[in-house]
Amino acid sequence: MQSGILVQLPLPKHINEEKVLSEISLGKDVDGFHPLNIGKLAMKDRDPLFLPCTPKACIELLSRSGVSIKGKKAVVVGRSNIVGLPASLLLLKADATVTIVHSRTTQPESIIREADIVIAAAGQPMMIKGSWIKPGAAVIDVGTNAVDDPTKKSGYRLVGDVDFEEASKVAGWITPVPGGVGPMTVTMLLHNTLEGAKRCFEKNH
Numbered sequence: 001m002q003s004g005i006l007v008q009l010p011l012p013k014h015i016n017e018e019k020v021l022s023e024i025s026l027g028k029d030v031d032g033f034h035p036l037n038i039g040k041l042a043m044k045d046r047d048p049l050f051l052p053c054t055p056k057a058c059i060e061l062l063s064r065s066g067v068s069i070k071g072k073k074a075v076v077v078g079r080s081n082i083v084g085l086p087a088s089l090l091l092l093k094a095d096a097t098v099t100i101v102h103s104r105t106t107q108p109e110s111i112i113r114e115a116d117i118v119i120a121a122a123g124q125p126m127m128i129k130g131s132w133i134k135p136g137a138a139v140i141d142v143g144t145n146a147v148d149d150p151t152k153k154s155g156y157r158l159v160g161d162v163d164f165e166e167a168s169k170v171a172g173w174i175t176p177v178p179g180g181v182g183p184m185t186v187t188m189l190l191h192n193t194l195e196g197a198k199r200c201f202e203k204n205h
């Protein structure tokens, strides 16, 4: 029996994403993208059955590195359903003061420079420069962007949304790409799947 169902996004244009995600059984929604799970994530004193994997990975990385979130100024760059928005909601649940920067935000640099915690999920290679980071800030780079690199056998390499070389000199704590949020996302997916399987087992025995 399968314990979790994940719909890899984005879907092709002719498939209705909203309809598909609503059909996932709540107890198997290991991505946490069912509208009821997302709705609970957005509401005070409600607990979704599953937290979305990438945002959960960001929080896990912060807490395991001893970065406290409560009372901190956090800036999330990006507001997508799969990363930016749920990451903002999770930070809010963890008592951060949250600002969301998106493609229509004016002067993103000055907003990001105020942040104790930055979560970068814009899908823009090396957009966030070292000079945009507050000294000592914790920087989580979710961006996974393929850029041309003729020196590589594949012809490309992966870079984040943060200019790592510059930002790592300013930040107190920073995740690399590759080798940062990505592998932790996969871990959180397995964690959610195990939790779902345990809950299902307990219900049936």
Ligand SMILES: NC(=O)C1=CN([C@@H]2O[C@H](COP(=O)(O)OP(=O)(O)OC[C@H]3O[C@@H](n4cnc5c(N)ncnc54)[C@H](OP(=O)(O)O)[C@@H]3O)[C@@H](O)[C@H]2O)C=CC1
Residues within 6 Å of the ligand: 054, 077, 078, 079, 080, 081, 082, 083, 084, 101, 102, 103, 104, 105, 108, 121, 122, 123, 124, 127, 142, 143, 144, 145, 181, 182, 185
């Ligand atoms: N490691 C992991 O586990 C995962 C990594 N990713 C990576 O994270 C990145 C983001 O993914 P995803 O959220 O799906 O992407 P989307 O393209 O769905 O969303 C991008 C968001 O960033 C905003 N944005 C785009 N350009 C800018 C800009 N110049 N300044 C500020 N905000 C901007 C957009 O704003 P607007 O809403 O106004 O259009 C949008 O909200 C990608 O690189 C993706 O590959 C994604 C999922 C998981």
Ligand SMILES: Nc1nc(=O)c2c([nH]1)NC[C@@H]1CN(c3ccc(C(=O)N[C@@H](CCC(=O)O)C(=O)O)cc3)C=[N+]21
Residues within 6 Å of the ligand: 006, 007, 008, 009, 010, 031, 053, 054, 082, 144, 158, 177, 178, 179, 180, 181, 182, 183, 185, 186
């Ligand atoms: N329903 C759904 N849920 C998702 O969680 C989801 C999705 N759709 N669509 C696509 C994005 C992207 N995503 C990544 C996960 C792991 C790595 C990862 O492990 N990256 C490695 C590099 C891998 C490589 O070298 O190719 C790293 O950053 O080190 C990257 C990207 C999850 N997503």
